[in-house]
Amino acid sequence: xxxxxxxxxxxxxxxxxxxxxxxxxxxxAKGDVSYSFETVGDSSLVVLDYNRTLLPLKKEFLPPVEKLxxxxxxxxxxxxxxxxxxxxxxxxxxxxxxxxxLRLDHSMLSGNVESNYLKRRTKSRFVGISFxxxxxxxxxxxxxxxxxxxxxxxxxxxxxxxxxxxxxxxxGRLLIHGxxxxxxxxxxxVEGREFKTKIRxxxxxxxxxxxxxxxxxxxxxxASRCVSCGACNLTCPTCFCFDVNDEVTITAExxxxxxxxxxxxxxxxxEVAGGENFRENTINRTRHRLYRKFKYITxxxxxxxxxxxxxxxxxxxxxxxxxxxxxxxxxxxxxxxLHQRVSV
Amino acid sequence: MKRFEDVKLDEAQDLYFPTMCKVTxxxxxxxxxxxYELEMPEGQDLGHSxxxxxxxxxxxxxxxxxxxxxxxxxxxxxxxxxxxxxxxTNVLKKYEAGDSLGIRGPYGKGFPIEKLLGKDILIIxxxxxxxxxxxxxxxxxDNRTDFGRLIILYGAKTPNELLFKEEIxxxxxxxxxxFHVTVDQGDENWTGNTxxxxxxxxxxxxxxxxxxxxxxGPPIMYKFVIMSLKSKQLAxxxxxxxLERRMKCGVGKCGHCQINGVYCCQEGPVFNYADIKPxxxxx
Numbered sequence: 001x002x003x004x005x006x007x008x009x010x011x012x013x014x015x016x017x018x019x020x021x022x023x024x025x026x027x028x029a030k031g032d033v034s035y036s037f038e039t040v041g042d043s044s045l046v047v048l049d050y051n052r053t054l055l056p057l058k059k060e061f062l063p064p065v066e067k068l069x070x071x072x073x074x075x076x077x078x079x080x081x082x083x084x085x086x087x088x089x090x091x092x093x094x095x096x097x098x099x100x101x102l103r104l105d106h107s108m109l110s111g112n113v114e115s116n117y118l119k120r121r122t123k124s125r126f127v128g129i130s131f132x133x134x135x136x137x138x139x140x141x142x143x144x145x146x147x148x149x150x151x152x153x154x155x156x157x158x159x160x161x162x163x164x165x166x167x168x169x170x171x172g173r174l175l176i177h178g179x180x181x182x183x184x185x186x187x188x189x190v191e192g193r194e195f196k197t198k199i200r201x202x203x204x205x206x207x208x209x210x211x212x213x214x215x216x217x218x219x220x221x222x223a224s225r226c227v228s229c230g231a232c233n234l235t236c237p238t239c240f241c242f243d244v245n246d247e248v249t250i251t252a253e254x255x256x257x258x259x260x261x262x263x264x265x266x267x268x269x270x271e272v273a274g275g276e277n278f279r280e281n282t283i284n285r286t287r288h289r290l291y292r293k294f295k296y297i298t299x300x301x302x303x304x305x306x307x308x309x310x311x312x313x314x315x316x317x318x319x320x321x322x323x324x325x326x327x328x329x330x331x332x333x334x335x336x337x338l339h340q341r342v343s344v
Numbered sequence: 345m346k347r348f349e350d351v352k353l354d355e356a357q358d359l360y361f362p363t364m365c366k367v368t369x370x371x372x373x374x375x376x377x378x379x380y381e382l383e384m385p386e387g388q389d390l391g392h393s394x395x396x397x398x399x400x401x402x403x404x405x406x407x408x409x410x411x412x413x414x415x416x417x418x419x420x421x422x423x424x425x426x427x428x429x430x431x432x433t434n435v436l437k438k439y440e441a442g443d444s445l446g447i448r449g450p451y452g453k454g455f456p457i458e459k460l461l462g463k464d465i466l467i468i469x470x471x472x473x474x475x476x477x478x479x480x481x482x483x484x485x486d487n488r489t490d491f492g493r494l495i496i497l498y499g500a501k502t503p504n505e506l507l508f509k510e511e512i513x514x515x516x517x518x519x520x521x522x523f524h525v526t527v528d529q530g531d532e533n534w535t536g537n538t539x540x541x542x543x544x545x546x547x548x549x550x551x552x553x554x555x556x557x558x559x560x561g562p563p564i565m566y567k568f569v570i571m572s573l574k575s576k577q578l579a580x581x582x583x584x585x586x587l588e589r590r591m592k593c594g595v596g597k598c599g600h601c602q603i604n605g606v607y608c609c610q611e612g613p614v615f616n617y618a619d620i621k622p623x624x625x626x627x
Contacts, residue, residue: 102345122353264599270600279625296604
């Protein structure tokens, strides 16, 4: 693995250089406090020090609204949507975000391999960047370090205000080929970037907790505060559920079938024909969301389907904290074990 | 964990593009249900097994999962029976022979025929639940010597709501079919059993070693039917259920049909009761 030093002031030049490969997508400031992944027009506007974007990078591979089929109502013919395979560089991506893309890969490519997702993913390159955790990040609790470089082609690690650039793949080496502002360097370890928020157990102890948490009182307490708005799902980088609907043009001659992000926290999500609803209560829906993150896929793949980005907590209008829910479940589990020991 | 690097572009499928199938016959068979025969565009076989479903679409309206009601065969045609309960299904009511419908599928796991061979088959159908089970019934009748007894219990709310009346008459007339029917509420012409479908179970004389039960019906029915079968000492793994969920994509992605951690559209809709019993969201 090669390591170079890179001055912070030379980062825009690096972004411009990457633009030779393809469109560069990077974090930009939105308003006073928010950030968004946007196509780079002016590389000096890219924000390197950001806490998190509102929408995760999944929007690039699984767009919030996506046309699946075009149809004509005149002759009842339809056309699948062609997704162009375009080279793109995703720049200044945090490690939890990259881990979420690796998890989305699994979700969209195992079983039935989805062409829309795969085509968008085919020529994507990723440049990571280190970050300073705020009060909502808890990636370390789900096994993701700030400097976790898995999935990246290049990684920028901030050292004393400037950067060390790690070249991680052959694709990464090709990306920086001809860029002359790099100097060979020895990798340095950065101290002091610690997560303030933590889940009290290591993630590999959580399956035990969730095994016994199905009938926990914690769900009712959380549900009593939840307003079922679905913001947690929509901002979650590993949620991939969607709805499908048809939209007809105003001339009623043609239209499109499209999918849009959906949320298992919405009351109608698990409704079936005739109105029966298998998760009618907020309690059931809250539990389902957490079990999607820590139990169902985790049982099969051994990893939490939560990457600790903190979005669901940071953007929850009711102030519900995912790490707090898990810590409450851990506490309840400990109490149950203690009680069991005492009664024995 | 499946990794992006492990997948080749030619493995990818356009999962959401429907095939247009022509309606060859259509008939309103009750006040709320219409039966359709459809033909694949090249006359090819749909290739389904009893218990599977297709995503049916009408452009401009949407898609819905619909059980395949016919037994597998090779003449390029298959049958659906659709209850008119929503926007899409009410639009489909207008479709007649000559019209075209979009179809994706077949999807899901049907009844495991190989495990049913040589067994007594106990069909328990509540209301519209007869639609997927008709596929299994007709498969058994098409291959009659491969199975033991065929016992059919069928319940509807009223005599008017009984589906496939002509076929039922044929089943009743056969010596190799034991058919029992009940309605929740009879009318002046009804001379048969009245009561919920579980009232038909205590009188059954089942061979516990060879009987396999297949249940489909409204959500509330399963608990009581299974309770009744358990009182007859039928083992959990001798019971199969077909469960209804809103399977929007049919290919294990959209998440709507999840029963706890299980995707109904992939691992179901037909489940062995022993497998799905631990799942709290199943019934």
